[in-house]
Amino acid sequence: MKLDRREFIKQAAIGSALATAGSLFPGISFGSWNRLAGGPGVLAWQKTPCRFCGTGCGLLVGVSDGRAVAVKGDPNCTVNKGLCCMKGYHSVQALYGRDRITTAKVRKNGTLVEVPISEALNLVAEKLKETRDTYGKDSVAMYGSGQWTIPDGYVASKLFKGCLGTNNVEANARLCMASAVTGFMTSFGLDEPMGCYEDIDHADVFVTWGNNMAEMHPVLFSRMLSNRKRRAGVKIIDFATRFTRTSQAADKTIIFKPQTDLAVANSICYEIIKNNWVNDNFVNEHVSFHKGKTNIGYGTEDHFTFSDSAETIDFEAFKLFLEDYTPEKVEKISGVPAEEIKYLASLYGNPSLKVTSFWCMGMNQHTRGTWINNLVYNIHLLVGKISTPGNSPFSLTGQPSACGTVREVGTLTHKLPHGVVMNENDRQMAAEIWQVPVENIDPKPSYHTVEMFRALDRGDIKFMWIQVTNPMVTMPNLRRYRDGALKDDRFVVVSDVYPTPTTDVADVILPAAMWIEQEGMFGNSERRTQHFAQIVDPPGEAMSDTWQIIEVAKRLGFEKQFPWSQDNYIEPIWEEYRRFHTGPKHEMAPYTVLAERSGVQWPFVDGRETRWRYNPAYDPACKNDKDFDFYGKKDNRAWIWARPYEPAAESPDEEYNFWLNTGRVIEHWHTGSMTRRVPVLHNAVPSSYVEIHPEDAADLGVVNGELVKIISRRGELTMPAQINGRGVPVRGMVFVPFFDESYLINEVTLDAFCPISKQPDYKKCAVRLEKA
Amino acid sequence: MMKTHAHHSRGAPLSLLVVSLLLPLATLLGGAATATASDVPDNFDNQGKKLFTAQQRTPTANLSADSGGRTLAEFYALRQYPGSPPRIPHVVDLAFSGNETDCLSCHGKGGYSTEFDAFAPVTPHPENVLCTQCHAQTKTGEPFVETDWVSIAAPKLGLSFLGSSPPPIPHSLQLRENCIACHTGPGAVVEIRIDHASRGDCRQCHAAVPQSQPLTEFTRK
Incomplete structure (x- = not known):
C-alpha cells in the first residue's frame, strides 16, 4: 500500500519544476545595498x-x-x-539615513540656510547672551534628554546651573521616569532600583504592572520566558489595561480600569494584612509608616505648584486606612474581580515564592505616578520581598541614559549632580567642583518640563536649546507648545541628527554626532554605567552635543570651567563628574575600568560592583549590623505610604466616551526619528494606527484600515483603524502608537501631570470617535 | 465580555494543575477562577499566543533536536506556490479509524514514524481539524493536461539586512503563526530549522517583512 516516499517526492518535484524556475519578485531590494568599495571585508x-x-x-x-x-x-x-x-x-x-543632518542651518528671513557650524555656534552664543542680558537669567533654557550621554548632561548642567546661574535645565526623562524618581525618593530616600536584572534568574513570580515588556523591554522579557522554560513553576502575571503581546505570553492576564491600579495595590496590602502574611520581623525592623496630602490636583493650569508634606503614622493607622480597600469594594472601582485581587495578594504573600514586579510607563506616566510607585513598594515591604535575589520591585526605564544622565547627573530643574539646588551643602559641593562662586547656583528650582514649555509659550522663556529629543512630537497638548515655540521673538536651537517636527520649528539647527560617532557613557535601568569609544566618524560637520555646549561655553567666556581639548575631553569630564559621587552609596568606577568592561554597576567599591543595595551581603554601604540597612532615609527605614485612590484628570463621560491610551510598538523607538530610517523596522510597521476593540469598531461601522476621527477637548486626529492587530484595547478604550510624525496624537492628549513628580500622563484622557 | 474559546478551556486544567501544585494557598483562594474580563482574546497580533504556548509546552529536547531528514526542495516540491497547502505525500487510509483528525496523531506534536522511517512535520495550525479540506491526497502523478502555471519563487533564505542580523520573517504569518512548529525539532526542514527557540519570543528579533511586499523607504511628508 505504501507509495515509496522518495519516489513520490521525485515525481512531485518534476511537476513543480516551473514553480521553482519562477521569476523573482519585482520591487525587492534585498541584498541590493551598496557594497563597500575596496572594503577589506574584515570586521x-x-x-x-x-x-x-x-x-x-x-x-x-x-x-x-x-x-x-x-x-x-x-x-x-x-x-x-x-x-x-x-x-x-x-x-x-x-x-546612515540619507537625510542625515550634516551641516548647520540658520533661519534667515524665514528660510533655513546652511552655514559653517562655527558661525551657527557664534549665533547661539550671541543670542543666548543677548536674551539673558535683556530678559534675565531665567529667560534662557536647556531641554535635553535621557539619550544625552553622561558628559552631554554634565556639561549642560555645569554651564546653565553653575555658570549662567539658571535652573532652567530639564530633560525629556521628566516625561518618562520622574515618577519613578519621586517614588524612590519618598520610599527609600535614594534614587534607582535596589535590585538588578539577575533578579529575573531567581524570581518565581513576575508581575508586570501596566507594562508590555514583550515589546518594550524584549530582551528582559525573553530572559523571563527562558527562565520559565528552564525552571519549574515560574509564572508571569500581566496586570494591564489592554491586551498585548505580553498578555499572550503571560500565564494570566488581569485587566483593570485605567487609574485603578492605586486601589488594587492598596487592596493587595489589605489582603496581605488580613491573612497574616506580613513579615513582622522585617516590618518592625526596617519599615516606618507615613501619609501625605490628598486631593492634590492635576497641574493642568499654568503656574500650578504643589509640595507634599509627610506625616508619620503607625501600622494601626495604616491598617485603618486600608479598610476602604477590601477586594469587594475595589472590585467595584477597578473591574478586577475580588478573587483576582486575592490571588495577586496570595502570590506576594506566599513566603515560599520570590516575587519581582516590573513597571515602566504605565505607572510613571500617571497623574498619581509617585503614589502608585509608593504603593507597589508598600506591597514588597509588607512581605519583606526586597533587596534579595528574585525579590525585587523593579522600575524599568525607557531611554538608554535616563538613569545615567538625567537621574545621576541631575539634569532636572531641582537637581545637581549630587543632591538638590535647595540644599546649601549640595550647592557648596557643586560650586567647588565646578569652580564657580556658590552664589551662582540658584537655590530655587525654576520650571519643570511642562511648565518650561508653558513659559516658552507665555514668553517668560525666550531662548531654548533642545538636544537629542523631539518635543514637537512628544509634548502632551502639543498644539499649544508648538504654537508657543513658533512665536516671533522666541529663539529655538535644535541639535539633532535628522529633520523632525522639532527641527521644523528651529531657528538654528546644529548637526549632532550620533551614538558611536562620539565617545560617551550611558547609564541603564540597573545602575550600570556603560562606556563606548568613538567607533566611526560623524558625517560632515556633525559634532557631539557635549562639544557643542563646550564651544558655546567658551564663547561665553567660561574657558576656566571648560578647559578641555577636543582630542581628549570625555575622560577628564568623567573624572570630574565622578567626584560628586564619592563614597560607598554611589561610588562610580574610574574611566579606565569603564573603558575596559561591558558596563559596570554602581556603587563600585573596592573594585566590586553592587548587585543588591540595602543588603549587607552585597552592599558595602550597609552599616547597621542588621539583615538590611535602608540607609537612604534618616530613620534608616524604608517608608510605607498611605496613598489613596484618586481618579484620573479626565475620564470618559457622555460626550467624550472613550479612554485614549498611547505608547510604542517593538519596531519603533519613541518618535521613530531613528527607527523609521532603519529599512527592516520601517517596513514592518510603516505608519501608525488606532487600535479599537472589534465590538467598538462594529458599533462605529469601521473595518480594519478605515479612517477614524479621534476627538478630544484639545484637538483631533484622523487615522486608520486597526482591529485585532498588535494589541486589543478593552471596550471603551483606543490605543495609538506615537512614533509617527504624520499622526501627531499628542495634539489630542492632555498635559495633566503628577503634582509630585510633574510627569505627564500619556495613558489617560477622554476622546470620542467618529467614522471619518 | 470575551468569548471563551475552546483553546482556553483546553488550557485551563493544565494551568490549574500547575497552580495547585505550587500554590495551594492561591488555589484555595480561587486563584484559578476565571475572570471573563481578562480572558486574552486569541485572534490578534497574528495569534501570537500560539507561539508562546508552543514554546512553553514543547519539551526542551524537541526544541533543538534535528533529524536532517527533510529538505527545502522536498518541502516546496509539495506546493504549487509559496504558501499553498502542501499535498499529502503519503497514502492516507481513511478507513484507518474513519476519523479525519487522525492526521494530528502524528502531525499534532511530531515524533518518529516507523511506517515512514521519518520524523513527522508538525502542523502550525492544529486547531483546523478538517485537514483534508486543504491538503489534497495524491492518487496519480500524471497530469490531466499539461499546464502553463508559473509561480513566484520561494522566499530567499538568509536575507538579513546586515551581516549577522536576524533575517526578517519572509512569509505571511496567516496559518503559520506558530514559528515553533515548522522551525524547530527533528521534523523541521533542515535549511530553516533553528535551535535557539528556548529564548521564547521569536518576533523579538525577527520582524515580519514578507518578501512578497515591496520594500519602501521612510520619507518625511
Missing part, C-alpha cells in the same frame, strides 16, 4: 551599549572601512548575554 568588533531603550544591552558593532556594518550581542555583557532585539541588531543602520 573589527567594538563594544557599546545599544542606542535605544533603557535595558542597556551590550552590543558589538562590526566596523569595516570606517563604517559600522554589523551588530551582534556582546556575550560579555550580563544584561543581554549575547542577545539583542530587532532594534539593536539593526541599530547601526540608523546612522
